[in-house]
Amino acid sequence: MPTFNKKEVMDLRNGKRRKVSGGVRSSRRTAAARMKREAGKVLRSLTVENNINRPGLMDDDEEEEDCFSISFLRAGPSGAASAVSPRYSLLREVGRGSYGVVYEAVARRTGAKVAVKRLQCDAPENVELALAEFWALTSLENRHQNVVQLEECVLQRNGLAQKMSHGNKRSKQYLRLVETSLKGERILGYPEEPCYLWFVMEFCEGGDLNQYILSRRPDPQTNRSFMRQLTSAIAFLHKNNIVHRDLKPDNILISQKSGSPVLKVADFGLSKVCAGANSKNFEEHPAAGGGGRGSNQNGVVNINKFWLSSACGSDFYMAPEVWEGHYTAKADIFALGIIIWAMVERITFIDAESKRELLGTYVRQGTEIVPVGEALLENPKMVLHIPQKARSSMSEGVKKLLLDMLAVNPQDRPDAVQLEVRMDQVTCAA
Structure with missing residues (x-):
């Protein structure tokens, strides 16, 4: 079977530029964003008879979990199969x-709305992205109001469903998924026996940050609230050794259940859980000299010194060092700076593929627009003009903070904890 190359799903620099003609700005999508899979419509129910005629689907000793609008079987006391309501x-x-594919769904027992994301495990790169999201969200011991909540993850194969648990070595299905990701070849299922992963998450009815900001009049108070919420979320993730690596307005959802908008950082498919050599989530770099890169003798991680090497993300939000493929969690700080700058000044471009207007800052070079990180990589001495617009209500405190967040040298950027403190200061003073 063909092996999977990570570069196929990572956004690597390819030398292309975005050109502007007739006043319309365009961008190129990342390779990860282009990986749209031909997913079918909502799954039809599988009948009891269909399941009975397919023996050995779940060969684990674990109990199969009831799941979505699909029927499946559970062994009864007598060993006979019986249908379970979803x-x-x-x-x-x-x-x-x-x-x-993401669906709006409802929990039958409580009537609560949830978001359900379905991934077909038909390719190792899909499995790798799904496991990255699963590992990141299940590694969080506490909840944060600005990070999307994973309720459960379910592995479904031919109508039989099994709840996924983190690091469950007794689950053959889980181990096969990990093997699929590591080996880069299909391990689970066959075309006639599809395998799916379902992520059940909280439902965010307010859309994403692009939709919310661009559909409303500018509101400095909302901007300040969103700035504090975003920095709080990233500080929480970094304290828990998670680097998001794909921060952008598309991946920031809005919940309005409480009346006022609450941001939710979502889509952890490119995230990394940075851990020491002795951890179950040990990432890209092995230990060196006892402590390893980014960790001390006790395996405690300094996430700002833990080096990552997969150049991934969305190009308009990628830090200069990400383009080079050698970076730390400070890349998230840069991406957040681009998002906040664009949100405050409402700087947008038109996505060439989806034709959507997206929040994002850039550098104009003639008729071309270039991502800020790429432009800084080519010219580290380039001065960013913040604010970009002549008539801007941006305070000096926010301006200085954005310049620090977008520093070409990662060491000159504040870390997430420092950023949270400074953001509270500048937004309260504004």
Whole structure:
């Protein structure tokens, strides 16, 4: 079978530029965002008879979990198979991400709305992205109001469903998924026996940050609230050794359940859990000289010194060092700076593929627009003009903070904890 090359899903620099003609700005999508899979419509129910005629689907000793609007079997006391009612009903498709389809669903027992993301495990790169999201969200011991909450993850194969648990070495299905990701070849299932991963998450009815900001009049108070929420979320993730690596307005969702908008950082498919050599989530660099890169003798990680080497993300939000493929969690700080700058000044471009207007800052070079990180890589001495617009209400404190967040040298940027403190200061003073 063909092996999977990570570069196929990572956004690597290819020398192309975005050109502007007739006043229309365009961008190129990342390779990860282009990986749209031909997913089918909402799954039809599988009958009891169909399941009975397919023996050996779940050969683990674990109990199969009831799941979505699909029927499956559970062994009864006598060993006979019996149908189990699903816990969730899929209502409608609400979007397609870089590697999955998202549905609005309802929990049958409580009536609560949830978001359900379905990923077909038909390719190792899909499995790798799904496991990255699963590992990141299940590694969090506490909740944060600005990080999307994973309720459960379910592995479904031919109508039989099994709840996924982190690091469960007794689960053959889980181990096969990990093997698929590591070996880069298909391990689980066959075309006639599809395998799916389902992520059940909280439902965010307010859309993403692009939709929310651009559909409303400018509101400095909302901007300040969003700036504090975003920095709080990233500080929380970094304290928990998670680097998001794909921060952008598309991946920031809005919940309005409480009346006021609450941001939710989502889509952890490119994230990394940075851990020491002795951890179950040990990442890209092995230990060196006892402590390893980014960790001390006790395996405690300094996430700002833990080096990553996969050049990934979305180009308009990527830090200069990410383009080179050698970076730390400070890359998230840069991406956040681009998002906040664009949000405050409402700087946008038109995505060439989706034709959507997106929040994002850039550098204009003649008729071309270039991502800020790429431009800084080519010219580290380039001065960023913040604010970009002549009539801007941006305070001096926010301006200085953005310049620090977008420093070409990662060491000159504040870390997430420092950023949270400074953001509280500048937004309260504004």
